[in-house]
Amino acid sequence: MAEVSGIDLAGRFVHTGAGPISYDYLVIATGATHSYFGHDDWADCAPGLKRVEDATRSSRIILLEAGPRVLPTLPEDLSTYAERTLTRMGVDVRTSTRVTNCDRRGVDLDRGRIDAGTVIWAAGVVASPAARWLGAEHDRAGRVLVRPDLSLPNHPEVFVIGDAAGVQDQTGAMVPGVAPAAKQMGRYVGRVIAARIDETLSPPPFRYRSLGDLATIGRRAAVVNFGYLRLKGFVGWLFWSLVHVYFLIGVKHRFIVAFTWLWDYVTFHRGARLITEVPPPGRG
Numbered sequence: 001m002a003e004v005s006g007i008d009l010a011g012r013f014v015h016t017g018a019g020p021i022s023y024d025y026l027v028i029a030t031g032a033t034h035s036y037f038g039h040d041d042w043a044d045c046a047p048g049l050k051r052v053e054d055a056t057r058s059s060r061i062i063l064l065e066a067g068p069r070v071l072p073t074l075p076e077d078l079s080t081y082a083e084r085t086l087t088r089m090g091v092d093v094r095t096s097t098r099v100t101n102c103d104r105r106g107v108d109l110d111r112g113r114i115d116a117g118t119v120i121w122a123a124g125v126v127a128s129p130a131a132r133w134l135g136a137e138h139d140r141a142g143r144v145l146v147r148p149d150l151s152l153p154n155h156p157e158v159f160v161i162g163d164a165a166g167v168q169d170q171t172g173a174m175v176p177g178v179a180p181a182a183k184q185m186g187r188y189v190g191r192v193i194a195a196r197i198d199e200t201l202s203p204p205p206f207r208y209r210s211l212g213d214l215a216t217i218g219r220r221a222a223v224v225n226f227g228y229l230r231l232k233g234f235v236g237w238l239f240w241s242l243v244h245v246y247f248l249i250g251v252k253h254r255f256i257v258a259f260t261w262l263w264d265y266v267t268f269h270r271g272a273r274l275i276t277e278v279p280p281p282g283r284g
Contacts, residue, residue, distance in 0.1 A: 061091045062114060064107070066098040066123070071223070073176075074213055078223040081232045085221045099123075125177065130164045139166045139174070148205030150189055159192075161185035169208045180211045214240045219265075 034048035047058045063070070063086065069079045070086070070093065083093050101108035106115040124141075131138035136152055137145045143166030144152065150165060152158040162182035167175040175181050188206045195202045212226035214236075222237035224230065231239055241261060248254045263269060 062116070063091050063093045064097045064099060064109070064114075065093070065095045068096050070095065071215055074215070074223060074225050075230065078225055078230060078232060082215065082217050082223055085217045089218055125163070127164045130160060134158070134160075136160075141166070143174075149192055149202065150185055150206055151192075159189045161189055167206065167208070169210075175208045181208055184208060214243060216240050 033050065034043065036042045036046075047054055049058070069076065070083050071079045074082075083095075086093050098110045099107050100110055102119060102121070106113060107119055127138070127142035127144070129142065130136075131142055131144045134144065134152060134155075139145060142164075144160040144164055145166045146160050147153055149156075150159050150161055150167065152160060162185060163177040165175075165185065167185070169175050185206065188203065191203050212224065212229075214222065214224050216222040216237060220234045220237050221232075222240040223232045224236045224239050245254050245258050245261075248257060
């Protein structure tokens with residue numbers, strides 16, 4: 001039997017032998033490709049979806065930011081790095097662009113419109129309606145304005161912490177809604193309650209201690225800001241990964257997550273995606 005080494009562009013078998021091809025059995029399983037019913041010129045404007053590469057190449061991601069730069073809470077050099085990295089990844093970053101309306105077919109901007117099949121909103125958050133439940137004063141984001149010991153005014157037995165609490169730091173700025181702040185508030189309230197039970201001196205007013213800012217941008221790209229220490233790129237991404245693994249609960253979980261991340265990084269493997277909630281009819 002002659003050895004078949006491939007198929008040329010005309011669909012003919014190419015073999016390494018000098019004589020005609022002879023074989024006992026031959027199984028053909030070369031699949032299918034897109035058909036434009038005689039209009040192959042449509043391929044440029046309507047690419048098919050047969051491979052993962054097709055899905056990522058027909059997709060276009062536009063990031064809209066109303067402010068003058070992305071990640072505005074970080075130093076300008078880190079913000080600039082983040083924007084450049086996103087651009088290199090193929091993201092169309094548009095700063096100083098405000099969304100004025102959103103519908104199922106796209107978004108209206110203060111300067112034009114963008115038609116899109118998928119719109120994801122990530123411009124801000126609002127606190128739970130705890131302020132309404134409590135009948136308490138709150139800020140524009142719905143956060144309950146608490147006393148320096150994180151208790152509710154006129155109700156010292158009620159404490160509000162985390163994203164639901166509006167607390168000012170030492171500079172007068174609002175404490176950010178991040179996990180480290182919530183954990184510090186929880187520990188502080190625990191000390192206040194323990195002091196009241198033991199009838200000892202209560203701790204001083206709550207003071208938020210910033211542990212720095214971290215943001216991941218993509219594979220091997222992240223930014224880290226500790227004031228005196230700024231990291232970006234692969235070093236920043238590695239630091240971000242180590243910090244997130246460190247704060248996991250339990251050595252077992254840290255090991256599992258670290259090994260999984262390392263495996264995914266080396267193999268480019270993506271885990272299974274699960275649909276955990278089916279929208280009601282009419283909202284799909």
